[in-house]
Amino acid sequence: MSLCLLNPEAIAEDRSSIDLIIKGDYIVTMNDADQIIRQGAVAVESGTIVAVGPFVDIDRRYRAKETLSGEERLVMPGLINGHSHAAMTLLRGIADDLSLNEWLNDYIFPAERTFVDPEFVRLGTELACWEMVRGGTTTFVDMYYHSETIAEVVDSCGMRAFVSATVIDQKSPDANDAEESLKNAVRFVTKWQGKHPRITPIFGPHANYTLNASQLRATRDAAKKLGAPISIHMAESMFEVEYARDNYGMGSVSMFESIDFFDGPTIAAHMVWPSEQEIRILAERNVGVIYNPTSNMKTAAGVAPIVRMLEEGVAVGIGTDGAASNNDLDMWEEMRIGGLLQKVNRMDPKVLTAKTVLSMATRMGADAIGLADSIGSLESGKRADLIQIMLDDVHHLPTYDVISHLVYVTDEQDVDSVIVDGSILMRDGRPLRIDRERVRQAAAALAQNIQIKMKEL
CATH class of the missing domain: 3.20.20.140 (Metal-dependent hydrolases)
Known part of the structure; x- marks a missing residue:
């Protein structure tokens, strides 16, 4: 047993394999205790959050197929419109x-x-x-x-x-x-x-x-x-x-x-x-x-x-x-x-x-909206709907209170990654599942037609 404890390969074998780990300098959980975790991570498997905690603990328990870096980033629940x-x-x-x-x-x-x-x-x-x-x-x-x-x-x-x-x-x-x-x-x-x-x-x-x-x-x-x-x-x-x-x-x-x-x-x-x-x-x-x-x-x-x-x-x-x-x-x-x-x-x-x-x-x-049991906070058992916010822009300096910054400073340009139901929809500020150029061109063409016909209404 003592040899296994000292063997890195044995430790790695003891870790559970999961889909995704999202790291952050701050994890703003929005749970009932309003817990904020420094140098934390969220572990996700099959679209569900399986653990939230300090990264050293998450890393000890899980190995992920993919990990999102948390350097100069804050992780929080996705916004609900x-x-x-x-x-x-x-x-x-x-x-x-x-x-x-x-x-x-x-x-x-x-x-x-x-x-x-x-x-x-x-x-x-x-x-x-x-x-x-x-x-x-x-x-x-x-x-x-x-x-x-x-x-x-x-x-x-x-x-x-x-x-x-x-x-x-x-x-x-x-x-x-x-x-x-x-x-x-x-x-x-x-x-x-x-x-x-x-x-x-x-x-x-x-x-x-x-x-x-x-x-x-x-x-x-x-x-x-x-x-x-x-x-x-x-x-x-x-x-x-x-x-x-x-x-x-x-x-x-x-x-x-x-x-x-x-x-x-x-x-x-x-x-x-x-x-x-x-x-x-x-x-x-x-x-x-x-x-x-x-x-x-x-x-x-x-x-x-x-x-x-x-x-x-x-x-x-x-x-x-x-x-x-x-x-x-x-x-x-x-x-x-x-x-x-x-x-x-x-x-x-x-x-x-x-x-x-x-x-x-x-x-x-x-x-x-009736989804409190499944989304809105980062807690084990809830669906993995979360976002990463970049904190490297000048308007985040200095950071005394991350909650204050999220409401009074952060804007949409600061969003770096978006995950819904465990799937990454945006990485490094680039949406992955929308053909942006096609949508851009089609919207411009339709708008031109609408503008002409509106004059006739």
Whole structure:
């Protein structure tokens, strides 16, 4: 036995063989203890994290087929974009500086009816995946049309996604009305449910001003029958709240509560205008809320009461919304702006600390969308969705507090490597599963065509 202990070859033979080790000068676990490990590593086998700890311990226990260097790098969970319309990257900048209603009704809805088809959605979602992977986003919740095509792109690009089939009571790119769009949604969810480890098909009723109460209730009934979550715009603008009051005699959240809409997993995007009573409803009904600060500022929708919702125990994540109202998919920007906006809105620099904001983009964000058991932190047994951040840029010098730097300094250009479900999607800042030149050329050609035809609308 003593000879074996002294024999390096015997020690090596005792190590378990695994797929991947990711090293880092810092491992920001985002676990319940907010543990940060210096000179650490994450061990991955078959898409699952099997160990997290100091590199010397990981190296003693495992030998990997591949190891990612950790020099001047930080390892953390991948970012979770809780609300997006991915294919709208192709409508980026098409209409700006407008109110939400004018932007939707006079520009976006007409443009979508004219240009959006499966190939538009395929290309736009590929462009979005490129942008999100480049920026360290590993999971996104999407709501758009031609959901089958979106799922196919997610499969090929390697990301994790909740893909919503949009339900809306107007002529849209893939349906004529609510009845047809709901049938399409049921068909999509039934086909994809449980069939893919990274893709969760869900229902995406648009809002309470594009669907009436019976149509919203029918969507929830269909979701309950299939055991599927719902993602929806809720209390985004004063128009929506006033619409609910005029038509239902109560606020937007209260209207949804009155029809038992929260009788299943619900991801509510925006939530800018809930009342105090409605915030308590959100907490009691375990509604996940997604904060979209840049989009809400750009459309002057308002400032969501994030601090109050957190105080009441609501799980709050962060989202970019679509690139047509943001106009990018940069989660680092959302974290920084979102945190600072709450401070100035409350006139209190102590609210929404960097640690809380980072949690909203990782661990709490996973909770808000119902994936807290599988992603959002670096812990044994969870899926291996993680990223490496380079710390060698001048804006990271000096580094006193890595959490502070991640929220107030880091940007998408600092992301070095991206791993989803144990597969490397980006290495050394280069996405590996997206044909960038093809996407670039196709997007430029389509944009030229859109710009010409928009003048005719």
